[in-house]
Amino acid sequence: MNGGLRAPTDEDVATVARLMSEHWPEPADEALVRRTWSSPGFDLEHDARLDDSSYANVDAFGDGRVWIDVRGRPSTDIVDWAEARAREKGSRLLAGGWASNEALLHELERRRFRPIRHSHRMTINLSDPTPEPLWPEGIEVRTFRPGDERAFYETHQETFEDSWEPIEESYDEWAHWTLKPPVFVPDLWFLAIDGDEPAGVAICYPHRGASDLGWVQILGVRGPWRKRGLGRALLLHAFAEFRLRGLKRAGLGVDAESITGANRLYEQVGMHVAARFDIYEKVVP
Ligand SMILES: CC(C)(COP(=O)(O)OP(=O)(O)OC[C@H]1O[C@@H](n2cnc3c(N)ncnc32)[C@H](O)[C@@H]1OP(=O)(O)O)[C@@H](O)C(=O)NCCC(=O)NCCS
Incomplete structure (x- = not known):
């Protein structure tokens, strides 16, 4: 059972902006959420999910690569969903988080994702x-x-x-x-x-x-x-x-x-x- 897991709708924009801002150096705003959801090829019903504590979306970006973006406090259900959906879209699953977001990084490690690269905010x-x-x-x-x-x-x-x-x-x-x-x-x-x-x-x-x-x-x-x-x-x-x-x-x-x-x-x-x-x-x- 995916308790509370559902595709977000227009009414969730403010909630998603709040979840996207957690562990992020600067807050996301509603315009960013709308921009993501209206981007070419993005399918809100199939490529995004929301529950009480977290938001996720997956995005194929060429050559079998799929970016998994999990925000908020990741629930097992939402990461299960994101990984399964990403597998439908490609074979190289990529995900990440700020070093301070230990809950998410531990969850990725537990699922045998391996660290491959860092980027820096300077x-x-x-x-x-x-x-x-x-x-x-x-x-x-x-x-x-x-x-x-x-x-x-x-x-x-x-x-x-x-x-x-x-x-x-x-x-x-x-x-x-x-x-x-x-x-x-x-x-x-x-x-x-x-x-x-x-x-x-x-x-x-x-x-x-x-x-x-x-x-x-x-x-x-x-x-x-x-x-x-x-x-x-x-x-x-x-x-x-x-x-x-x-x-x-x-x-x-x-x-x-x-x-x-x-x-x-x-x-x-x-x-x-x-x-x-x-x-x-x-x-x-
Ligand atoms: C990163 C990038 C913008 C640098 O542009 P650039 O014009 O080569 O930058 P500069 O010339 O100022 O500096 C680059 C190097 O040339 C050296 N340099 C500058 N003038 C020089 C000169 N007259 N003679 C010899 N070397 C020189 C610099 O000291 C620097 O050396 P380093 O690599 O050892 O540190 C460019 O390589 C690029 O477009 N990369 C791909 C895109 C990218 O990754 N962008 C950044 C993403 S955040």
């Missing part, structure tokens, strides 16, 4: 001085202009091919998550160009869950322009723009073993690890 206090950005020769930076949508999308997709477990996103999926508030803040979307060629992007916005926090969602530099200081300049530029808007901190998430050394770059500009997110995997026949 932050910097913007009252700490940082150097002026130094742009590599020939590079100019400007903010988003209407018509730049594809340049941001393509630069994001191309640069993240060099990240761990890249996710191939269609333009529509990307636009659903990125070209709308809270992420779409054109004045904080930076495009570095070399003549007419996009060289790199930084997609930033004021975090909705913490009014003092400027968030760097995406930082990507295309292969030919790497290792010339462009990533660092884009980041320092973002910090300066955050300060102009009165934001007190900057933050981002990064793979702790970034293939291209992004974590080193962030340490070099003075960011530090504020929290660790542990990722687990279970491969099923």
Whole structure:
């Protein structure tokens, strides 16, 4: 018997936002829940469940990979459901939680999920001085202009091919998550160009869950322009723009073993690890 386990409905948005916020560095809001439920391919009736203490959804993201997202205080029933549903959708089950969420991580270990990777939330206090950005020769930076949508999308997709477990996103999926508030803040979307060629992007916005926090969602530099200081300049530029808007901190998430050394770059500009997110995997026949 799945006591109380059911598919959520529109009336549960506030409850789900509350459960999604537990053990999370910043609270989730109702808009985030609605955005998740309306994302392309998401099937609320079959891919999400709710009970008294927890919420879960599962999401296939290509190559047999399925992300299991469990929030709140995980009940055995809801994790049983999530694992069974994930097995219907793929063969590599991935799940995770912040290191402070011991109940969830123990539950994953008990089910023979094994830890495979960490990511870090890194932050910097913007009252700490940082150097002026130094742009590599020939590079100019400007903010988003209407018509730049594809340049941001393509630069994001191309640069993240060099990240761990890249996710191939269609333009529509990307636009659903990125070209709308809270992420779409054109004045904080930076495009570095070399003549007419996009060289790199930084997609930033004021975090909705913490009014003092400027968030760097995406930082990507295309292969030919790497290792010339462009990533660092884009980041320092973002910090300066955050300060102009009165934001007190900057933050981002990064793979702790970034293939291209992004974590080193962030340490070099003075960011530090504020929290660790542990990722687990279970491969099923
Ligand atoms: C991470 C990333 C944005 C860095 O961009 P970048 O423009 O290469 O960054 P920088 O040039 O500022 O710094 C990268 C390295 O080049 C070095 N460098 C900078 N200028 C240099 C120069 N003129 N000559 C030689 N090396 C130089 C830096 O010291 C740094 O060295 P390190 O790797 O040993 O720490 C880019 O590699 C990328 O797009 N990666 C894939 C996407 C990704 O993972 N993004 C971050 C997700 S959070």
